[in-house]
Amino acid sequence: MPDDTTIAVFDAVRALAFIGDLSMGQPTDHSLRTAWLAEMIATAAGCEASQVEAARHVALLRWSGCTANAQEFADFMEDDVQGRSALLASQKPRAAQQPPRSVPLPDGMLAMATIHCEIAGDIANTLRLGPDTEAALRAIFETYDGGGVPGLLQGDDVPLATYVVALASDLEIFSRLYGLDQALALAHGRANSVYPGFLVDASTPQVAAWMKALDAAVPPWTDVADPPASMRERIGLELVGDVIDLKLPWMTGYSRRVAQLARDCSVRAGLDEALCQRTYKAGLIHGIGRASVPNAIWNAPEPLPASSLERLRLVPYWTSRAAGQVDGLALEAEIASFAFERRDGSGYFRGRSGTAMPLEGQIVAAAEQWVSLRTRRPWRDAFTETQALDRMREEVAAGRFDQAVVDALFASVLSHATAKPVVPAAPVRGEQPLSERELEVLRCIARGENTKQVARALDISPRTVRTHVERLFLKLECSTRAAATLKAATRGLI
Structure with missing residues (x-):
């Protein structure tokens, strides 16, 4: 049987595109539409085949860094999802040949852009999509006139795929929101400032036909040729779960824990190997829909107002809609969409009850509830194991979970408690090993703890913490805590 943790890179990219669209408050076909347009623009402009392919990949992964800076964006605009959507919808044309910005951007904006670009570039590198794609993603906010973010590149120094996308x-x-004429006006207003004018000139005669094709009953990207070899490679689905979890610092490793517990429960419940694998994958992607909910809601203490609860109820719906459109994840998406359902019909989004819930869905729901209880939130500590066991028993008594499922969960939890501690994966060739203290610091910053909190937790000075963080960044070849967290997760260090 194939490796139970892998999917095609093509499917991973599609899943990450949906997560990005949700994070940006966009329709879940925004990145797909943009990728097709990017291919058309690059082709019309006479780009080489490798540049066309890079543009298509960059368009799909352009927003893949959004979960990583969601908390910083929430601190800046409160609602990180609607705030981003409003920014995209309110952009104005810049005068052609406008001189580069002379006033420095606020540190917060620069930091958010740095996090976003580093994560997106690292994702492309992990997926082995090639240097052109990675370079374009690392410069995704740069512009032709040098007035982009961080404003270090301009002109031909910016990868062409960045401009095309x-x-x-x-x-x-802008075609979707305000019509084709307004979109073309914006594009011409940005020619030779945001992107080179020759791309706009090459696109203008064909834009109307392209938009008509995009709005057809059968979208043009559904009838694509076989993806290139790079997109047919296999990649661990854990990467998608790790990117989901970057949205909230206290959720680091959350999807992996749900997936592992769900698989262990499935084995104890007697499911066959194929269903155990499917349940594990469902656990990894069950949180895709979380990207649609602003961090302010996730970080708020319960009870939540009705408006917030309604947005939470759509989380499994968006998981089902998004992942369900990825061929390689359709079955897992169906299971994952039951992660918040309950046997008494009190869950969401369907309100299914009893036998209407598949056993795999019940297992993922129980695993998610256990991990939720055992995870610290900004407004409460993690439940102790005893407290969590008691709460799960109460849920069974109330009819919200099946006794046999929870028994399998308890057996899995107790088995983990008596198992030997997991040893971090040994570094592969070319990776520098981390000291035990560096690993401790890494685990702390991966949970979102600041320098002072890490110092208190480890009983060391803030200066020593900063020294360890600098060494971590050097060894992990990154410059932000979000990137260090993602790399640590993908390497099995946390």
Whole structure:
């Protein structure tokens, strides 16, 4: 049987595109539409085949860094999802040949852009999509006139795919919101400032036909040729779960824990190997829909107002809608969509009850509830194991969980408690090993703890913490805590 943790890179990219669309408050076909437009623009402009392919990949992964800076964005605009959507919808054309910005951007904006670009570039590197794609993602906010973010590149120093995707995104968003004429006006207003004018000139005669094709009953990207070899490679689905969890610092490793517990429960419940594998994958992607809910809601103490609860109820719906459109994850998405259902019908989003819930869905729901109880939130400590066991028994008594499922869960939890501690994976060739103290610091910052909190937790000075963080960044070849967290997760260090 194939490796139970892998999917095709093509499917991983599609899943990450949906997560990005949800994070940006966009329709879940925004990145797909943009990718198709980027391919058309690059082809019309006479780009080489490798550049066309890079533009398509960059368009799909352009927003893949959004979960990583969601908390910083929430601190900046409160609602990180609607705030981003409003920014995209309210952009104005810049005068052609406008000189580069002379006033420095606020540190917060620069930091958010740095986090976003580093994560997106690291994702491309992990997926082995090639240097052109990675370079474009690391410069995704740079512009032709040098007035982008961080404003270190301009002109031909910016990868061409960055420009192609910026134009494609402008045309997609503004045509959808304000009509084709407004979209073209914006594009011409940005020619030779945001992107080179030759891309706009090459696109203008064909944009109307492209938009008509995009709005057809059968979207053009559904009839694509076989993906290139790079997109047919296999990649661990854990990467998608790790990117989901970057949205909230206190959720680091959350999807992996749900997936592992769900698989262990499935084995104890007597499911066959194929269903155990499917349940594990469902656990990894059950949180895709979380990207649609602003961090302010996730970080708020219960009870939540009705408006917030309604947005939470849509989390499994968006998981089902998004992942369900990825061929390689359709079955797992169906299971994952039951993660918040309850046997008494009190869950969401369907309100299914009893036998209407598949056993795999009940297992994922129980695993998610256990991990939720055992995870610290900004407004409460993690439940102790005893407290969590008591709460799960109460849920069974109330008819919300099946006794046999919870028994399998308890057996799995107790088995983990008596198992030997997991040893971090040994570094592969070319990776520098981390000391035990560096691993301790890494685990702390991966949970979102600041320098002072890490110092208190480890009984060391803030200066020593900063020294360890600098060494971590050097060894992990990154410059932000979000990137260190993602790399640590993908390497099995946390």
